[in-house]
Amino acid sequence: MTIQEQFEQLENTVRSYNPAADFAQIRAAFEFAERSHAGQKRKSGEPYIIHPLAVAQIVAEELKLDSESIEAALLHDVIEDTPATHEEVSRLFSPTIADLVEGVSKLTRIQYATKEDEQMENLRKMLIAMSKDIRVILIKIADRLHNMRTMEYQSPAKQKQKSLETMEIYAPISHRLGMQRIKWELEDLSLKYLDPVGYEEIVSNLDARKQEYDAFMARTQAQIDERLDQLGISHIVYGRIKHPYSIYRKMFSQNKSLNEIFDLFAFRVIVDTVGDCYNVLGVVHDLYKPILGRFKDYIGTPKPNGYQSLHTTVMGNDGIPFEVQIRTREMHEIAEYGVAAHWKYKQNGQGAGTEGRYEWVRRLLENQEGADAEDYIHSLKVDMFSDEVFVFTPNGDVQNLPAGATPIDFAYAIHSAVGNRMVGAKVNGRIVTFDHVLKNGDIVEILTSKNAKGPGRDWMKIAKSSEARSKIRQWFKKEKKEENIANGRAAFEAELKHCGIPMRDITAADTLPVLLKKVSYGSLDEMYAAIGYGGFTAQKAVSRMQGELQRIAKHHQAEKLAAEAAEAQKEEAAKSASSKTAAAAKPAGPKHVKSEQGIIVEGLDNCLVKFSKCCTPVPGDEIVGFITRGYGVSVHRADCPNASPEKRAAPETAGRWIKVSWGTDTNESYPTTLEVVCKDRQGLLLDISAALSTTNTFVLGINSRSTEDQFAIFRLEVRMRDSQQLSSLMNRLHQISGVLKVTRPAG
Missing domain, CATH: 1.10.3210.10 (Hypothetical protein af1432)
Structure with missing residues (x-):
């Protein structure tokens, strides 16, 4: 087409x-x-x-x-x-x-x-x-x-x-x-x-029994049709087999075979009025034996998404159980298309958005304030995906809660004040524990006291609904600030000890602001309070800080090595000065030019040398030197943009450029950087790691990022003996499938 x-x-x-x-x-x-x-x-x-x-x-x-x-x-x-x-x-x-x-x-x-x-x-x-x-x-x-x-x-x-x-x-x-x-x-x-084997197993099983299943559905449909026609009830009836994921969930979560699933078959009867729904229910229970405990009336108590229907599971004449769903045409529209059914007859969007102002959407947003990401997504799944239980207040008002809900969830669903003052609960007139799981039709009464101490810390684990958890969190945040800080500090310090990190590393004046930024809190007390009331975890705080601490430690180590090198330079210069005085009395011999870190600086001896980070030169590269203020000579590659002919000719720095060359006593290796641009694919990092390993490359670090247009950019920090070894590594990286470009960043 x-x-x-x-x-x-x-x-x-x-x-x-x-x-x-x-x-x-x-x-x-x-x-x-x-x-x-x-x-x-x-x-x-x-x-x-x-x-x-x-x-x-x-x-x-x-x-x-x-x-x-x-x-x-x-x-x-x-x-x-x-x-x-x-x-x-x-x-x-x-x-x-x-x-x-x-x-x-x-x-x-x-x-x-x-x-x-x-x-x-x-x-x-x-x-x-x-x-x-x-x-x-x-x-x-x-x-x-x-x-x-x-x-x-x-x-x-x-x-x-x-x-x-x-x-x-x-x-x-x-x-x-x-x-x-x-x-x-x-x-x-x-x-x-996600599970191609499980999916294929179910689909092939259904295909293999298709003839047998079709015959059963045709027989049952004909029986229901015939009886309803006799009674003159206007209707449409049709059957369907449960969809593969529904079967999968029951088979694998309840360890059942295909034959043990009660509602593998479902029949829908669509009628004109609500009265006809209940008439058809009577007819179905007369035709087939109902299975106890398998009847649900979603017409009397609709689901929060507006779903209405009568559900009953019965035993067929062939000894095969099946479900029957009975609803009106309007209910059927809403069951199939949900909120979209409201738009079916709207033209040009008149009234657009009015159906969208759902209380549950706003509640979902409000309930997640102060929650961390994992808790947010977990709560969303519970609120959206779980089956509901319908329970009653002693006055007969219906409250719907997620499956597995407890009296704590019920109390907070009524009002946060009821939850905060709760001291006990009765279900169907009997005292129950706070973790009692509520069932459909339970009558729940919450016992409160003005002297109640408020929610316990274990309530967060017992509560199933995000609404209850959010209100408990808010209470702890407001009422127990000092206690939260103390509990949060204890949890945080215990986790630090477990990871072998001293507290002084966290509180150091130069590192604390960086670490707080990493966890998105303004102060340590704010972070402790969040850990204390359950809005954040000590494990997450320490794991986010740990990476930053390692980076800071590396930086400090590099600074320490540089300071030691500078001190060594001074000592060497002092020794050299005394040896020169002694040598002045001796007859002159051939001059020996000494290199520093493998670099000979023209006209200067024992000069502090550092390699520029913008272009990371290695032996074999053409190089040029720049006299810095207080840090000796900085060595650049000749092709570095920071050492371009224009820069060298600039009047303000012209006198500070100096000729340098590689000596014969170079170091064993020098740090340098490579940038690898590739077409993103699975296993790319593995192939790059293999190339580094086979060329015996000493790796200081690897950073990678993906772009929106499916490219991956790797920045490799390595140690190289000379430009020849570097060239060999670059050739090896070029041979990897998907690698488009290997360059040495400069400037």
Whole structure:
């Protein structure tokens, strides 16, 4: 299918559910995106415009969104990947569309301390965008869905990384928005790359039994159809097999075989009214034997994402258990498309964003204040992905909590004051422990006291919801500042001792500001308080400081060696002066020119010599000297920009340039630097390490960074005997697959 045909297909899809859409603007967005992405290719080799078109098709076909969403989907990568700007998109289309596009665009590449920090910032940005306009996340999910559908063109490492991110972030958000169809597809595609063997085993098992399963579903569907027709209940019934990831979770987490999974088969009965839902439930329980404890009424108590349905598991006449879900047409729309169903009949985005102002999105943002990255992502998974339990207050009000919730979670869900004053709890009239796990339908009463001491430190471990953990953290932060500082200091000092780092290394006047910057706190007491109330951990604080301390120690060592060398120079000069006095009385012989660190300085003896860091010369390089103020002669390579003919001819420094040459008594090795530019790929660092090893190169350090356009730049600090050995190493690095350029930085 040509690009033009794909666009026409998109237009037809939009026309089928929204004939009043602004097709002129949709075409303008497509043409602008095509021009902006001209010349860009996807990993598959296809023109890049294929991707925005496919994302727009998902937004239209699967989610049935408005004109603005289609335009934003077509333009979603132009601000990030092309010279187009927010102002340009705003002027050509509308400020709303420009904001949608910017919201969908990923964060500008920032160097974060950990992968969790980067993920957390991306999540925060998405949640903030969601709270303003829910369409941002709907387009983002469509973008990720198409990327997952075309993941076979990526490297195995990228496949795993993106699949894990999809499983941990995008599938839970889809679930929380009630978009079950997309959630299932994202999970299945992720599983395919995260555990290809497990995925293949399930798919092949399902394929092998396809005939048998199809026959069973056809028989059961016919039985339900026949009985409902007899009773004159207007309905649609159809069956499906559980999707592979759902089967995988049950098989591997509960150690079950395919035959032991109760709801491998599910039937949906869609009716006209809520009354019919309960009538059909009676019919199903009359036809088949219900399995105790497997009935859920999500019509009476809907899920937080708006999902409503009756679920019951029954034993079929063939002895095969299966699930039946009963719902109205409207409930079915919301179950399949979630929040996107609200947009189905909207035209030109009227009322845009009103559905997006969800309380749970704001709550997710508020609950994470003061949390570190790992805790943030963990809480997000609990809040978004766990099944809910529905429990009641003694007055009959429903509270929904994450699965595994305890009375502590319930108390803080009512009010932070109730949680802070809690001294006990009753479940169904009986006193229970604080870590008692609540079940659906429990009636929970919290016992409070004005004299309560407040939450215990172990409550953070017992609480399951991020809301409760956040409120406990806030209490400790506010009420127990001195205690937090004391506890934090003790934990920090214990971790330092464990790592063999003396406290004086941390508190030294010249190192403390650098270390505090590394952990992002203004003072040690601030950091101790955060460790004390659980917003940060001693392990993380020490691990971040340790790397900085090692760098400072190396710097101090280098300074010490330089000072010792200078002192040795003075002693040598004093000895030389006395020997010259003694030699004055002796007859003159042939003059012996002494070199310093292998460098002969014309007209000067016993002169302090240092090698410039800008060009790191080694024996064999053409060199030139520069007389510094107080540091002797600095030696540069002749091709160094800092020693260019223009610089040497400058009137202010002309008299300070001096001729130097390599002597015969050079050192065993000299530090120098190489820069290696490569096309990024897996195993690159391993190959570079092997090249350094086979050439017996002494390595002082390796730094690497990746660029957005898939290049990797390595900076190698090595010790070399002379330029010949260096040339040999550079030739060896050039032979590595993907290496484009090996240079010696200068200037």
